[in-house]
Amino acid sequence: MMASLNANPTIELNGGTVKSGALIDPFQRAITYLRVSVTDRCDFRCVYCMSEHMAFLPKADLLSLEELYRLCSAFIARGVNKLRLTGGEPLVRRGIMTLVTSLSRHLKTGALKELTLTTNGSQLQRYASELRANGIERINVSLDTLDAVKFRAITRWGELDKVLAGIDAAQAAGLKIKINAVALKGVNEYEIGDLLEWAHGRGMDFTIIEVMPLGDIDESRLDQYLPLSIVRGRLAERYTLDETDYRTGGPARYVRVKQTGGRLGFITPLTHNFCESCNRVRITCTGTLYMCLGQNDAADLRAPLRASEDDELLQTAIDEAIGRKPRGHDFIIDRQHQKSVLPRHMSTTGG
């Protein structure tokens, strides 16, 4: 497989060009984006993400950092050129910078165009400079409110000041930041304009996410769910939202806010399905590959990874899994569907 990559570097697909040997799913979508949950643990307990008393995986079940590196490299050899570390909270995984440093080698060779991460920001003061020094250019920071009391209520355990200091440190280190906020009914719904102005005022992009029915939590999803069509309508009363075709390779659709000059993204898995252009798959910290965030089908890559030192079995397992990637998800939150259709939390699959 590696040989064919070098022998015949590109093929045509849907009018575009992809590497030969690339991962192409049954709907002719090239898989170029891998999201890796490096731990299911987190130092926050966001009410829409986790229940207060979570049972985490025994540490012995986790892939080692070396195994995670090998797994990521196997995908990169097949044309994955964007890799996001996530979790749980990626920066609470012990030794995480070892993995970042190893992966940054693929940036140097040009195989990887982007190495990035999604973080709650709590550890950024400690890690921002090292992340930048390892070739990370931009990161996503999740932040749902600028009100310290509300922040504590949403995250259960988090401290807003620490996250804001982390954002300062990241900007000082030269990292570009996108702020992601989950729209929560009755919680931050009337603060979204303020968050937007704050983010844009600091030169950061801002994206709003619809809450997704992933994993059982302690509250009803219906009480949390705020369709972004409503948020967008309200923002449009206050701001001029100009359509753009800017894309980052992720699911967000962006507008430019005339008054702030900044970019505003919408991730709308419920009100507007974004699956037709899906280019990504996710692996968990135990080496389970999820071909779709919103479906249950998965493939175990840990067994083939551990079964032999070369990657042949692993690549066969990856091919089989990509051959089963579904067309898309169908999340629903309404009165009949208040329970999660998917048992796993976002922290397992990686948000």
Ligand code: SAM
């Ligand atoms: N700990 C990191 C963080 O806070 O960004 C990375 C993992 S977290 C699971 C990734 C993102 O998923 C966060 O922006 C979080 O707000 C979002 N998220 C978690 N559960 C969600 C849900 N049920 N619906 C929508 N977004 C969710």
